[in-house]
Amino acid sequence: MEKCIFCRIAEGDIPCAALTESERVISFLDINPVNHGHALVVPKVHVESLTEALSQDLQESVLTVQKVARACVEVTGAEGFNVLQNNGRCSGQEVPHLHFHVIPRWAGDGFSLGWRQGRYKDAEMEDLRRRIAGKLRRV
Numbered sequence: 001m002e003k004c005i006f007c008r009i010a011e012g013d014i015p016c017a018a019l020t021e022s023e024r025v026i027s028f029l030d031i032n033p034v035n036h037g038h039a040l041v042v043p044k045v046h047v048e049s050l051t052e053a054l055s056q057d058l059q060e061s062v063l064t065v066q067k068v069a070r071a072c073v074e075v076t077g078a079e080g081f082n083v084l085q086n087n088g089r090c091s092g093q094e095v096p097h098l099h100f101h102v103i104p105r106w107a108g109d110g111f112s113l114g115w116r117q118g119r120y121k122d123a124e125m126e127d128l129r130r131r132i133a134g135k136l137r138r139v
C-alpha cells in the first residue's frame, strides 16, 4: 500500500520545514499556512485518528504541541493560538495520518472556525450524558 505523505515526511523520504524531531514525534511548518507560523505536530507511527493513537505517542505529541505553540507564539508575536485536530473527512481531515495543527492567531486575522451552536431538546442532553458516561465507565 502506498505510504501517506506524513509517513513519507517522518521517514525522511520527502522534505519538510522541520521544527523538532524525536523517535516518536516530528513537527514542521504547514506548507499552506492559515497564518505564518502554522505548524503541524505528527506522531511518526501511522494511525488515522486520535482514538487509535498509542498513549506514549499521544503524550509526547501533546507535550510537543505545547512546546511548538510557545515557540511559534514567541517568534511570530502572535496574540494567541488555536490547536486543531481533525478526525475523518467529514471533520475536514485531508491527510489521513493523525496530526495536530498549531495556528498562531491575531485579533482580526480573518480566520474563523465558523462554529454554529445549537440547543438540546427536552431530555436529549441527559440521555446523551448517561449513555456516554456509561460507555466511559467501561473503558
Ligand code: AMP
Residues within 6 Å of the ligand: 005, 016, 028, 029, 030, 031, 032, 033, 040, 085, 086, 092, 093, 094, 095, 096
Ligand atoms: P488536515 O486537513 O487536518 O488533514 O490538514 C492537513 C494539513 O497538512 C493541511 O493544512 C496541509 O496544508 C498540510 N500539508 C499537506 N502536505 C504537506 C506537506 N508536504 N508539508 C507540510 N504540510 C502539508
